[in-house]
Structures are given as structure tokens and as C-alpha cells.
Amino acid sequence: MKKQKRWGLYFFLTPVLLWLFLLIVLPHIDLLIMSFRSETIDGKAIWSPANYLNFFEEPIYWLTFVRTAVYSILVTFLTFVIALPLAFYITKVVAPRFQGFLLVLLLLPFWVSELVRVYGWMILLRESGVINHFMIKLGFLNQPVEMLYRDSTMILGLVYTSMLFMVVPIVSVLESLDNSLIEAAYDLGANMWTILFKIVIPHATPGIVSGSIVVFMLTLGNYLTPNLMGGKNSLWFTEQIYNQFIASFNWNQGSAFGFLLLVLSSLVVWLGLKLTKQNLRKVVQ
Amino acid sequence: MAFALGNVYAAEELSLLTWSGYAPQNLVDKFQKETGITVKVTNSNNEEMIAKLRATRGAGFDLAQPSQDRISSVQEKYNLYQPIDYSKIQSDLMIDSMLEAVKKSTMVADKAYAVPFCWGTSGLVVNRKFAPNASDYADILNAMYAGRISYRLKRPTLIALAFSMGENPFAKYSDAMAYKALMEKVGEAMIAGKPFVKNYWTNGDALLESMRSGEVHVAMAWDNGGWKLHAENPNIDFVAPRSGALGWIDTFAIPSKAENVDAAYKWINFMMQPENAAVFTNAEKYGTASAGSGQFLDAEIKGNFERCFPMKAIANIKWYPPVPAKLEEIEGLILDKVKAAK
Amino acid sequence: MQIDLSVQNVTKRFDEFVAVDHVSFEVPDGQFFSILGPSGCGKTTLLRMIAGLTEPTEGEIEIRGQSMLGIAPNKRPVNLIFQHLALFPMMNVGENIAFGLKRRAESKSAIREKVDVILERVDLAGFGAKKIDQLSGGQKQRVAIARCLVLEPAVLLLDEPLGALDLKLREQMKVELKLLQAKVGTTFVYITHDQSEALVMSDHVAVMNKGVFEQIDSPKNLYNSPQTPFVAQFVGDNNAWSGRIRQCDQDAADVETSEGNVFRTKLREPLQSGDEVDLFLRPEAMLIQPDPSLAELNRFEVIVKDILFDGANSRLLAHPLDADTELLIALPQTRQFDYIRKHDKIEIGWDQKSGICFARS
Ligand SMILES: Nc1ncnc2c1ncn2[C@@H]1O[C@H](COP(=O)(O)OP(=O)(O)OP(=O)(O)O)[C@@H](O)[C@H]1O
Ligand SMILES: [Mg+2]
Numbered sequence: 001m002k003k004q005k006r007w008g009l010y011f012f013l014t015p016v017l018l019w020l021f022l023l024i025v026l027p028h029i030d031l032l033i034m035s036f037r038s039e040t041i042d043g044k045a046i047w048s049p050a051n052y053l054n055f056f057e058e059p060i061y062w063l064t065f066v067r068t069a070v071y072s073i074l075v076t077f078l079t080f081v082i083a084l085p086l087a088f089y090i091t092k093v094v095a096p097r098f099q100g101f102l103l104v105l106l107l108l109p110f111w112v113s114e115l116v117r118v119y120g121w122m123i124l125l126r127e128s129g130v131i132n133h134f135m136i137k138l139g140f141l142n143q144p145v146e147m148l149y150r151d152s153t154m155i156l157g158l159v160y161t162s163m164l165f166m167v168v169p170i171v172s173v174l175e176s177l178d179n180s181l182i183e184a185a186y187d188l189g190a191n192m193w194t195i196l197f198k199i200v201i202p203h204a205t206p207g208i209v210s211g212s213i214v215v216f217m218l219t220l221g222n223y224l225t226p227n228l229m230g231g232k233n234s235l236w237f238t239e240q241i242y243n244q245f246i247a248s249f250n251w252n253q254g255s256a257f258g259f260l261l262l263v264l265s266s267l268v269v270w271l272g273l274k275l276t277k278q279n280l281r282k283v284v285q
Numbered sequence: 286m287a288f289a290l291g292n293v294y295a296a297e298e299l300s301l302l303t304w305s306g307y308a309p310q311n312l313v314d315k316f317q318k319e320t321g322i323t324v325k326v327t328n329s330n331n332e333e334m335i336a337k338l339r340a341t342r343g344a345g346f347d348l349a350q351p352s353q354d355r356i357s358s359v360q361e362k363y364n365l366y367q368p369i370d371y372s373k374i375q376s377d378l379m380i381d382s383m384l385e386a387v388k389k390s391t392m393v394a395d396k397a398y399a400v401p402f403c404w405g406t407s408g409l410v411v412n413r414k415f416a417p418n419a420s421d422y423a424d425i426l427n428a429m430y431a432g433r434i435s436y437r438l439k440r441p442t443l444i445a446l447a448f449s450m451g452e453n454p455f456a457k458y459s460d461a462m463a464y465k466a467l468m469e470k471v472g473e474a475m476i477a478g479k480p481f482v483k484n485y486w487t488n489g490d491a492l493l494e495s496m497r498s499g500e501v502h503v504a505m506a507w508d509n510g511g512w513k514l515h516a517e518n519p520n521i522d523f524v525a526p527r528s529g530a531l532g533w534i535d536t537f538a539i540p541s542k543a544e545n546v547d548a549a550y551k552w553i554n555f556m557m558q559p560e561n562a563a564v565f566t567n568a569e570k571y572g573t574a575s576a577g578s579g580q581f582l583d584a585e586i587k588g589n590f591e592r593c594f595p596m597k598a599i600a601n602i603k604w605y606p607p608v609p610a611k612l613e614e615i616e617g618l619i620l621d622k623v624k625a626a627k
Numbered sequence: 628m629q630i631d632l633s634v635q636n637v638t639k640r641f642d643e644f645v646a647v648d649h650v651s652f653e654v655p656d657g658q659f660f661s662i663l664g665p666s667g668c669g670k671t672t673l674l675r676m677i678a679g680l681t682e683p684t685e686g687e688i689e690i691r692g693q694s695m696l697g698i699a700p701n702k703r704p705v706n707l708i709f710q711h712l713a714l715f716p717m718m719n720v721g722e723n724i725a726f727g728l729k730r731r732a733e734s735k736s737a738i739r740e741k742v743d744v745i746l747e748r749v750d751l752a753g754f755g756a757k758k759i760d761q762l763s764g765g766q767k768q769r770v771a772i773a774r775c776l777v778l779e780p781a782v783l784l785l786d787e788p789l790g791a792l793d794l795k796l797r798e799q800m801k802v803e804l805k806l807l808q809a810k811v812g813t814t815f816v817y818i819t820h821d822q823s824e825a826l827v828m829s830d831h832v833a834v835m836n837k838g839v840f841e842q843i844d845s846p847k848n849l850y851n852s853p854q855t856p857f858v859a860q861f862v863g864d865n866n867a868w869s870g871r872i873r874q875c876d877q878d879a880a881d882v883e884t885s886e887g888n889v890f891r892t893k894l895r896e897p898l899q900s901g902d903e904v905d906l907f908l909r910p911e912a913m914l915i916q917p918d919p920s921l922a923e924l925n926r927f928e929v930i931v932k933d934i935l936f937d938g939a940n941s942r943l944l945a946h947p948l949d950a951d952t953e954l955l956i957a958l959p960q961t962r963q964f965d966y967i968r969k970h971d972k973i974e975i976g977w978d979q980k981s982g983i984c985f986a987r988s
Binding site (some may be wrong): 073189191 | 716
């Protein structure tokens with residue numbers, strides 16, 4: 001009886017493991033091997049940690065990573081700050097029959113590709129763009145200003161791109177929040193802020209944490225938005241990986257950067273979980 | 286096995302890895318009518334072409350169109366292409382000197398790997414109304430045009446700026462240390478000039494849009510872009526810079542594991558037919574290696590060359606020599622530093 | 628005596644629908660006041676208006692003489708125990724109880740002391756560190772009460788707090804709650820649709836129907852002299868006949884029921900012969916096989932349909948000879964009536980003073 005059960009387990013587990021192995025583990029092993037190879041001056045391939053050392057020795061590399069990580073954290077935080085009231089509004093304030101409609105409205109931009117969305121923003125924000133045009137027409141501006149190619153624009157674009165991935169998990173946890181808990185807190189003398197911090201946020205924490213992890217990872221790994229909207233100052237770590245692979249033909253260095261991105265971003269997530277006293281198991285549930 | 290698989294598809298196919306605009310739809314249709322071969326076009330650029338072919342070790346495409354200076358070093362290192370059988374090329378259709386030059390520059394171990402297709406230059410595209418005096422690469426670092434400047438963060442910009450500093454970067458290709466020192470100097474100048482840049486363009490059409498709308502007045506770009514804009518707005522034109530336009534030749538090269546080599550040769554010869562080459566030139570405004578296409582060109586195209594390239598300017602064009610390996614790494618780091626600088 | 632809560636002419640409309648319709652009442656200090664009514668009659672809505680969670684459409688609410696108009700729930704000296712308790716699952720028992728005190732920025736030591744005292748009072752001493760989901764239903768109940776009582780509100784509002792408990796526990800909590808209220812002396816406003824809860828615990832009960840208060844009275848008066856047909860039927864069990872007045876005096880009348888029986892019954896209000904009436908009679912007012920010597924009784928015969936044994940509360944289910952109207956008849960467990968079987972024909976008698984007669988509106 002027991003043996004039979006085990007067989008069943010293997011039967012179903014094998015394809016899954018095989019799939020994981022072929023699609024995820026194998027390519028990464030290839031990358032890992034490549035990241036430890038480098039070339040001597042006369043073109044001979046050798047084993048060496050040089051690609052990793054490069055990252056730490058050349059300030060531009062690790063500074064870019066730090067910059068990317070800090071901005072990703074900022075984007076995650078801003079997305080959360082906007083998504084929470086939005087999710088609260090959708091689940092608790094608006095009449096139930098409009099809820100689906102609002103969620104679809106939120107989803108709508110994601111029907112088109114990220115590229116199209118970013119170009120949409122560029123058409124709006126550029127110096128000869130729609131917003132400038134109307135601002136001048138309405139007399140708020142005397143001459144057009146360039147709204148693109150700033151860090152703030154880039155953050156705007158990233159937050160916009162990430163919004164859905166924060167709103168949806170928060171909406172789903174808030175849906176399970178009993179309204180009477182909020183009313184009870186209000187009745188017991190709490191004001192809005194206390195309700196927010198003592199009732200709503202603690203209840204929504206699993207959704208907030210999973211949303212934050214997704215948004216952080218997606219932002220860190222984004223390439224298009226920082227590049228197109230951020231403009232001249234926007235060096236993003238993914239762009240450096242791209243440059244190593246494509247522009248410098250240095251696949252070894254690129255693989256090392258790829259691995260560092262994986263490890264360092266996991267580290268940031270782990271730290272974040274530790275600092276907020278969450279554990280992953282609770283969040284995944 | 287490959288034979289059997291090849292026959293599964295009723296229609297023969299040519300998989301072409303090229304630049305956007307290099308295989309105009311009307312020519313693709315005409316080619317299919319004449320030969321029955323369908324052309325599957327993948328648009329790319331020099332760097333991605335190399336990366337794609339390197340990832341598959343030369344498979345997946347029947348014909349590629351890298352620039353002539355980007356062939357010999359990657360060929361030596363990764364063996365991406367196969368030697369050209371020049372007997373299959375209708376060389377009587379081609380400008381002889383250009384064919385010979387490309388053969389020479391793509392020579393690896395006594396075999397040549399490319400056939401010239403088209404040529405053009407990089408220089409300045411200027412809006413004369415706002416920047417009547419912009420005349421050399423140095424002007425893309427000029428505070429006078431602050432906020433109205435755009436160029437690519439790519440190697441041509443480094444090389445162009447080196448020329449405008451009175452140096453000859455091509456002469457230093459063989460001396461990596463000297464080249465690195467030169468590039469660092471250029472990098473510093475670019476960082477100093479960074480506040481004046483509006484953006485670093487990555488997409489040619491987007492740059493044209495910025496110039497058209499008047500957001501950018503001085504750009505480093507390809508001549509044909511300047512000419513396209515000139516046709517719409519006479520104030521905007523290509524300018525061959527004082528220190529010399531950078532001349533490039535894009536080629537045909539056959540990847541080492543190409544499946545349909547015959548079709549590749551057919552396409553090369555087809556594109557070199559004078560009337561076909563002229564169709565391309567009239568649309569994209571690049572000159573080709575086809576010898577007899579002149580009679581089929583629009584008057585406007587001829588005007589472009591006469592206006593922007595007097596004899597002296599043509600003589601001053603700096604043609605890219607083949608790039609030795611490792612230089613790209615040096616340039617990559619400099620470009621990253623420029624991008625990261627405040 | 629001080630009036631803790633005064634509600635005057637309060638009305639709540641949801642669009643066209645009137646959930647609470649011109650309700651007025653007053654609750655003196657220390658009273659256990661219940662609002663009894665069927666589901667959906669507007670009890671919760673009324674309570675929420677007192678707590679401030681819902682805005683009245685019209686009317687005045689005063690607590691200890693202070694108008695509550697425009698005062699937010701977190702500023703009102705009342706606390707509400709929710710229908711499903713609404714304990715905070717993200718906090719333990721102690722934190723739940725301390726929640727309101729912390730909002731008042733009391734000192735840590737004062738809070739700890741008050742929490743301990745109240746936990747003791749609700750028999751949960753030492754439960755402070757427990758999680759909410761580790762408690763039984765009755766314990767949760769008491770935590771919810773403690774969480775409000777610790778704030779010493781002028782009025783404690785309870786919205787069917789026993790609704791979620793099983794029967795046994797509900798019976799037990801009824802008594803506990805009454806004792807607790809007596810002990811702390813806080814004014815309770817308690818709503819329920821369970822008449823036995825209301826009757827057992829309350830000093831005064833208001834019976835609510837379709838947004839309107841039908842009667843406010845002591846439990847005993849409600850039972851014995853209901854003022855409306857709805858109260859008569861809703862409070863306690865009642866048998867009902869519809870009929871017409873044959874002949875009437877000042878305070879008594881002969882009523883002919885739709886089945887053709889003629890009963891003599893006392894009148895609560897003057898009526899005229901020919902009036903359509905509803906006649907109510909408690910099961911315990913019906914005497915089985917009454918002594919023939921009792922001349923004043925209304926007498927008629929019924930057939931026993933079923934015997935509903937329920938200990939001290941046992942009943943006979945019967946119907947008159949030639950009709951299917953169901954009648955409930957109290958069956959005293961004195962062994963005197965052990966001989967009665969299903970389908971037996973028995974005689975029933977009742978005193979005219981037990982009849983409750985309303986003119987049909
Ligand atoms: N927000 C609202 N909008 C519209 N109608 C409402 C609203 N709240 C309550 N009602 C209606 O008002 C009536 C009274 O509701 P209420 O919740 O006060 O009933 P209740 O007496 O507490 O019932 P129960 O015993 O089932 O809890 C119901 O018919 C209900 O549908
Ligand atoms: Mg209710």
C-alpha cells in the first residue's frame with residue numbers, strides 16, 4: 001500500500017523535475033560554467049574568478065547594481081503606496097458591481113506589449129508631446145519642457161508597469177478582510193491611520209510581501225522601460241548584462257553578471273523578508 | 286536526413302539576417318516570382334547579428350549582412366561564416382574596386398568571406414535653422430546646442446570624436462594600450478559633454494522623429510536619415526563633418542551552417558541587378574556596389590550626393606578597417622562609464 | 628434616574644426602502660434593554676446608528692444628554708459588539724482588549740492592569756497571550772465583551788452576540804451575560820431575534836417589526852398583554868383564530884370563529900358587533916378535560932394530531948373537529964394526562980380572561 005503511493009508520487013514528480021531540470025537548471029549550469037571562464041591575453045581560455053572580481057573591482061559595475069537595486073526598492077515602495085489605497089478602494093469602498101469593471105480597467109494596459117506602453121508614455125511626455133501641447137494651449141507653460149529622460153519619468157514608467165502585480169495580490173487579501181474588523185476598530189476609538197497600520201496592513205501582509213517580491217524582481221530585471229524612458233542617465237544593470245553579451249562579445253563577463261544579479265537580488269529579497277519578519281512559506285500560502 | 290527534411294516544405298525558403306530596410310517588400314515579392322524562393326527577413330544590427338550567429342554557431346540563417354569591418358575578427362575566433370565562392374557571383378555587375386576592398390578586408394587564412402552590398406557614411410544631421418554652424422563631430426559636445434543634441438552610445442561615436450580631436454583611431458587598432466588611452470580621453474570628453482545631450486538614440490526612426498519635431502538640432506547619424514529629412518524639410522540636412530565622414534560598407538556573408546546556400550547566392554546576384562539595386566537606393570538612399578544602377582536613380586538621390594559629397598569630402602571619408610578582437614571590450618567599458626556618469 | 632441613551636424619531640432610509648421608521652425610546656442608566664424582532668426588521672441598522680457607523684436620515688440620538696449628531700464612532704462613549712464579534716485575528720487576546728485603551732494613550736502599566744482586571748471578570752484570567760483562533764466560541768464571546776467593557780462605555784451595544792453559538796452554550800451564556808451585566812452595571816442595549824434571550828435577560832424589551840417599534844415593555848407585560856397582533860404572535864407561542872363579534876358588552880364579547888365555534892372573551896379596547904377580529908390564546912391557557920364544575924369556561928372539542936414531548940414544555944398538537952387549524956395545547960407533565968393518545972377526541976376549556984382580541988386592521 002505504502003509502496004504504491006510512492007510509485008504514484010514518482011510518477012507525477014518525474015515530469016515536473018525533468019521539466020525544471022531541462023528548462024531551468026541546465027541553462028543555468030551552462031551560464032555558471034561560462035561565468036568562470038576567461039581569456040588570457042593571447043586568447044587562451046582558462047578557469048578564473050576574474051569575471052566576478054571585475055564586478056567588485058570596477059566601481060561602475062557594482063555602483064550600477066546598487067543604483068538598480070535602490071531604484072527597484074523605491075519603485076516597489078511607491079507601487080505599494082499607490083496600490084494599497086487603490087486595492088482598498090476597489091474591495092471596500094466601491095459598489096460590488098463596479099469591482100470587476102475597475103479590475104478590468106487596471107488590467108487593460110497589460111493587453112498591449114510593454115514596448116507599446118512605453119512608447120505611449122513617450123508620446124505623452126516628450127517635449128513635442130501631448131501633455132506639453134495642452135499645457136501650452138491652456139497657458140500653464142510658456143515653452144515646452146522635456147519630461148522624458150529623467151529618473152522621475154523612469155520611476156513613473158516602472159511603477160506603472162508594476163502596478164498590476166501589486167494591486168492583484170493586495171485585492172485578493174483585502175477581499176478576505178471582514179469589514180466589521182475595520183468598523184470594530186473605528187468603534188473602539190481608532191482613527192484612519194491606526195486602522196491602516198494595525199488592521200489593514202497586518203491583514204494584507206502576505207499579499208503585500210508577495211506583491212513586493214514580484215514587483216522588485218520584475219523591476220530589477222526590466223530592460224525596456226529604464227532604457228527608453230530613463231534616457232541618458234538610466235544605466236540599469238540588465239543593460240550592462242546586455243552590453244557584455246551583445247556589444248562587447250564578452251559572454252563570460254555577461255554570465256557572471258547574470259549570476260550576480262540572481263544572487264544579489266535573492267539576497268535583497270531575503271533581507272527584506274528578515275527585516276519585515278516575514279517568512280516565505282507564509283507568503284506563498 | 287537534411288535532404289528529406291528540406292523536401293517537406295513545398296516552397297524553398299531563404300532565411301535572411303539583415304538590417305531594417307535592406308530587403309524591401311517589393312523586391313522580396315519580385316524575387317519570389319522569379320525564383321520561387323520565399324525570403325524570411327529578420328531585422329537586426331551588427332552586434333546582435335554576431336550574437337545570434339554565435340549562439341547557434343553559425344546556424345539558423347542562410348545569409349547575413351554584417352558590416353565589412355566586423356567580419357574577420359569574429360570569423361577567426363568563432364568561425365561564423367563560410368568562404369564565398371566568387372565564381373558564383375556575377376562580378377561584372379559590381380563596382381570592381383569595392384569588391385576588391387571587401388575581399389581584402391574580410392580575408393582570413395587566404396579566404397575571403399564577404400561580398401559588398403551597400404555603403405554609406407555616418408556624419409552629422411543638422412537643423413540649419415537652429416545650428417547653422419555645426420560642422421564637425423565636436424559639435425555633439427558643444428554647449429551651444431545644449432539639450433538639442435543626440436547620438437548613439439556605440440563605437441562609431443567614439444571613433445568620430447577621436448577623429449575630431451585630431452587623432453587617428455584606426456592607426457591605433459593594432460596597439461590595444463594606445464587605443465585604450467585614446468578611448469579614455471574620448472570618454473572623458475563625452476562625460477564632460479553629457480549635460481548637453483538630450484538623449485542617446487537607439488532607434489533610427491525615433492531619432493528622425495525627434496529631428497522632425499525640432500526637439501533635436503544636432504545629431505550624429507547616418508547620411509540617409511539626413512537625406513530623408515531633407516526631402517521633408519529643407520532646413521535639415523546631412524553634413525559631412527570636417528574631420529571626415531565615417532564610411533562603412535555592409536556586405537553579404539554566408540553563415541557557416543547555412544542550409545540553403547544556393548538561394549543565398551541567388552539573392553546576392555538578384556540584389557546586384559542594376560534596376561533592383563536602384564529600387565533599394567531610391568527607397569533607403571544608400572549607394573550600392575551595383576555598377577550600373579546610376580541610370581535608374583531618382584534625381585533627388587543624385588542631388589544628395591552632389592550637395593553633401595563634393596570631391597574633397599569623398600576623399601576625406603574614413604573607411605572602417607576590420608576591428609581586431611578585444612577592442613570592443615575596451616569600448617564597452619568606456620560607453621558604460623559615459624552612460625553611468627551624471 | 629439618569630437617561631443613558633435617548634433615541635428620538637430616528638429614521639433610516641436606503642433609497643426608497645425604509646429600514647428604521649421613526650423609532651423613539653429611552654434607556655435609563657444600568658438597564659438591560661433588548662430590541663427583539665425578526666430577521667431583516669432593522670435592528671442592526673438601528674444599533675449602527677447609535678454607534679455612529681451609519682448616519683440616520685432623520686432623528687436625534689443623545690447619549691447621557693449629549694447629542695451625537697456628527698460625532699464619529701471613535702469619539703462616541705458607546706461600544707458595539709458585532710454580530711460576528713469582529714475580534715482582531717492579527718492580535719492576541721491581551722492586545723485585542725488593550726486596543727481601545729491604547730487609542731486613549733493610557734500608560735502601559737495602567738493598560739496592563741485594566742486588561743488583567745477585565746480578563747478576571749470575564750473568567751479568562753491568564754488568557755492574555757492566547758491567539759484568537761485558539762479560543763472556544765464562548766471564550767471568544769467573552770473576549771469581545773471584555774474588549775468593550777474595559778473602555779467603560781456609557782452604553783454597550785450588542786448585536787446578536789450569541790447568534791453564532793450552539794444551543795447549549797447559548798443557554799449558558801444567556802445567564803452569564805445577565806449576571807455580568809448586573810455585576811458591572813453598564814447599560815446594555817441588546818438586539819436579538821430570539822425571544823427567549825430577550826425575555827430572560829432584559830429589564831425592558833422593545834419589539835420591532837418592519838422598522839417600527841410595536842411595543843416597549845417589561846418581558847412579563849409583553850407576554851401577558853401584548854399591544855399588537857404582531858407582538859402577540861412573535862413573543863411566546865400563541866394560537867390564533869380569525870373571527871367576527873356576534874354580540875358585545877363594555878369589556879367582553881362573543882366571538883364566532885371562522886370554524887363556527889363561539890367563544891366569550893374579554894376585550895382590551897371597545898369594539899362593536901360585526902367587527903372582524905383576531906383572537907389569540909396561549910397554549911398554557913387551554914385546559915385539557917376541564918372540570919365540568921367550572922361554568923365560566925369556553926369549551927370545545929379537538930382531535931389530538933400529535934404529542935410533542937419536550938419535558939416541562941410538552942405540548943399537544945391538535946385540530947378542531949371539522950377544521951384543520953393547528954392548535955398548540957400545553958400538556959402538564961403531572962402524569963394526569965398520560966392516557967391521551969394520538970387521534971383521541973378531547974375536550975378543551977379556556978377562561979375568557981385569557982383571550983387576547985384585536986380588531987383586524
Ligand atoms: N446598506 C444598506 N443598503 C440597503 N439596504 C440595507 C442596507 N443595510 C441594511 N439594509 C436593509 O435594511 C433592512 C434591515 O437590515 P438590518 O441589517 O438592520 O436587519 P436586522 O434586523 O439586523 O436583521 P438580522 O437579524 O438578520 O441581522 C434589511 O431589509 C436590509 O436589506
Ligand atoms: Mg443584524
